[in-house]
Amino acid sequence: MNDAARKLAPLAKDQADQHYREAPNNLEAEQALLGAILVNNDAFYRVSDFLKPVHLYEPLHRKIFEIAGEIIRMGKTANPVTVKTFLKADEKVGDLTVAQYLARLAAEAVSIINAEDYGRAIYDLALRRSLITIGEDMVNIAYDAPLDMPPQSQIEDAERRLFELAETGRYDGGFQSFNDAVALAIDMAGQAFERDGHLSGISTGIHSLDGKMGGLQRSDLIILAGRPGMGKTSLATNIAYNIAASYEPEVQPDGSFKAKNGGVVGFYSLEMSSEQLATRIISEQTEVSSSKIRRGDISEADFEKLVACSQMMQKVPLYIDQTGGISIAQLAARARRLKRQRGLDVLVVDYVQLMTGSKKSGENRVQEITEITTGLKALGKELNVPIIALSQLSRAVESREDKRPQLSDLRESGSIEQDADVVLFVFREEYYVKNMEPRDEFDPKYEEWKMQMEKVKGTADVIIAKQRHGPTGTVKLAFQSEFTRFSDLADPSFTQYEH
Known part of the structure; x- marks a missing residue:
């Protein structure tokens, strides 16, 4: 055997051993x-x-x-x-x-x-x-x-x-056996029984909305839609902050943490920067107008409030990603990473129309939106978290006498309505009534307008237009525009009604 053959012989033996390596087992x-x-x-x-x-x-x-x-x-x-x-x-x-x-x-x-x-x-x-x-x-x-x-x-x-x-x-x-699925369903009922408010899902912090929806259900795609100026981003930030602020972790047997109440929130802000979003949340919490915060038109007492609030907010598990025009694949990869590193209980996307699909869908915007909503639905299932995705409505609303949104107003795709487990519309009649103010104070219609304005002032409707696991209907909320804050109405005479 020559030198080359001698050198190759052990190498060939090593390769043969590698080729027949048995999978690890015991x-x-x-x-x-x-x-x-x-x-x-x-x-x-x-x-x-x-x-x-x-x-x-x-x-x-x-x-x-x-x-x-x-x-x-x-x-x-x-x-x-x-x-x-x-x-x-x-x-x-x-x-x-x-x-x-x-x-x-x-x-x-x-x-x-x-x-x-x-x-x-x-x-x-x-x-x-x-x-x-x-x-x-x-x-x-x-x-x-x-x-x-x-x-x-x-x-x-x-x-x-x-x-x-x-x-x-x-x-x-x-496939998962039906036994496992039944065990999971029973576990979920047990957790709901132990959780604050006895909700099967995660509480939004707005009781009248929770009453209708049972909280945000895991793996659900919740579409929150409205025309510009209706406050959909405000409602999303309100809910996101409420959930993060009430987060209570519970140690699992394997040493990991799970939310007992509230949760860790991931917020994809494609429209606003993280500072703008933080300013909004500080305004909601301190009741100092966000425009005053931006202009620096605040008193010393207000400034102390802001500092105290910011110290409290630093502990809140709310993570913001402000990448504009993010693709569904990038969003999914980052959400997986967040869940592995910090945990994740709720995901918010503001808003769907600012996301991009893959190049495959080409110039067809409807196909692209379909790909995005289908991807969000699959991601919610994979991560086992509710996803609140904000969406714009078509201008058709403005040309109608009745400005209340309908499912057909969802812009650019029927897939938004189809893939969503819950569709919520934010509607503020005050916005439209305010714009109808007669120019002349002595106009006979002015008193009529004033009465109508008093009736709708400071209120907002959240219309549940679709819900797979519960009733549709309308929830009346209080809305403070200067602090962009939604809350439960103090006046019990405003009742919720079902369709």
Whole structure:
């Protein structure tokens, strides 16, 4: 053998070893865990909140874990005798039958105390196997360089899969058993029972609105629309600040934090800068007019109020992104990052028409808006948070006698109405009545106008035009224009009415 051949021989052997590397697994840990469960069913509840059948490496072990779990959840005893009836009798494990293998697992079982450690080890190995699969896919796609998947969309796809893996322990989406779905629904009802105000969703801080909507429901797309000057941004900032200010974290068993009340809010302000948004919120909280704050036309007492308010606001988990013309893909990537780093409970986008879609939709604005709303709906589901997306209304409202918005007024796309779980319209009659003021004070119509103005002054209607999980109708709120603040009406004679 010449020198070159001698040098290449170990290299070829290394490559062969690499080629046949086995995926990380630990069959002994799986056997030990299953044995502990078959001997003492309490061991199952030590791992069931994080370990699923799919995390086990050996297909037979997956089947045993799944069957034992179903038996235990039904309140029955899972042991070698009850489990074997659900497995093929003629199946072999080496020289053993399935019945003998189950008996061997139980006989060699470790104590229940170690069950969680074994469960964690199995789960971690499953994550490593998933990481290998994602990594291999990334490498293969990057080598192939397919035309329909440029590097940017490959990065977004990899980021989405890694986020899903970090959040849920799996990245394939896939089917979820109805048992799991029922358990989640019961958990949600339990959380609503314990939460302030007994709401199934996150409280907006405006009680009359919560009464109609049950709070903001996770994974819902809530469209908040209105003509310019109606106060849709004000209502969105009010709600965002209320949620962030009432945030109460609760430590989970795995050391992470979850919102007991309120929540962490991500606010995409495509129209206003973060300073303008902060000025609005300070104005709402201190009751010092935002125009006075901007001009510096404030007293010393007002300034002290502002300083005290800003110190309190520094602790509030409200994160603002002021990138103009952000694309749905960028928005999703940043929201995932925020959820991983700081947590995320509510997302606000101000507003949809200022976002951009992909180049694929070309010049067609309707297609672009469809892509944006579909993307927002998918993002809400992926992150499991409500998304409040603001939207403009078409000018058709202005040419009508009755200026109340309707679903058909949503601008540029029927997909906004279709993808939304809730559609809210902000309508302030005061805005229109004010513009109708007769020029002449002695005009006979002036008194009539004055009476009408008194009736609508300081009020706003939030019209719930669509709601998948509840009634439609109108909620009357108080609106203080100088502080751009919405709140519940003190006067109970204003009732909510349903359609």
